[in-house]
Amino acid sequence: MQRNALSRRSVLSLAGACAIAGTGATAVGGAQADGTSRESFTIREGTAEETTVYVTSADADGPTAVVVGGVHGNEVGGYTAASAIADWEIGAGTLVTIPEANAVAIERGTRTDDDGIDLNRQFPEGREPETDLARALWSVIVEYDPDIVIDLHESTGIYANDPVDGVGQAIFHSDGEAAAAAADAAEYVTRNYVDDRSLAFQTGPFSSSNTDPRGLLVHKAARDLGTDAFLAETLSTDVPLETRVQWHSAIVERLLTDALRLEATDGDAESDDPDEDTDENETDDGDETNEEAETDDADESGDEDEAAEAPVASIETCPGNGAAMALESGQQVELDASGSYVQGGEIIRYEWDVGQTAQFDETGETITVTVGANARDTVVLRVTSDDGETDTESIALSTD
Incomplete structure (x- = not known):
């Protein structure tokens, strides 16, 4: 998941923090004995939307995560977890945390603010955010120029490749290396912290720019700044708050551990090796029950030297080189995933998201796609190996 640009780090001084558009003049900070510094400042100060931004900067150079x-x-699970994450110790880079982004909605206990505005629809791509609060939040993100952005949410329904029914128990991600990082985090959290196979975490790509929902913070971060961005969703119904907070914390920990050299957080498993069967001493909620076939059940024998590597998704077109040539609207193109592979294992499932809708509603090693009237159609392939590892690949079919 880490990119070659991980050293792209912007560290604000105390004075610089106050210069962010829309922030207040109040800021506090201090250095610790290990060279780590902590500071905080407010945005939208003096308004009902006032909230605090927490910044932890390590002495060692590294990426910036928000x-x-x-x-x-x-x-509630999202902002409760974020509040604890603000206190995490890091060994490299910078961790910026905004636990209560929408103070008015939190006070109300509602999705929207007093005016019925959904904050997570106020971040259009390529344009200025549409409300004062959205602009203040975006100013913080732009100032710190993060390598990674993670937004924590909850849903009343479980994601099953159809957002209409709910998006809980899912990690949505931007393009590129973020797909593999999301799949790794989903597998890790499911294996170590989920004891009900029906609550296994799934992954899905962000919806395209011209598809609803639009105006999401993570979409703008990914497409305007080139950030690896993730939207984590836990199920909020019939799941204790403590469990939801643990899931969120584990997702963030998995996504950031290598990048920021995180210290061990409370409740984290000591090992993430899927080859260690019945590792009940290293988790705390029954992952030894083989909660789903897509986690570690294929590795129960403990044969580490025979463990399969992660799968590699591959798409070929017929006619050949279809991704590079201008196609005609209505032309049919066959997409072939037979070149996908996994060293030491086999691919057991091929799933396709035609139009990058976050719905993998077609299956099979090959599919036929009719190029639409849009200038550019994106198709995403997700492959799953026999030990539950996943990989994604995408292709754009252009009529330009």
């Missing part, structure tokens, strides 16, 4: 919670005020 973690956001409370964009929707009724999604």
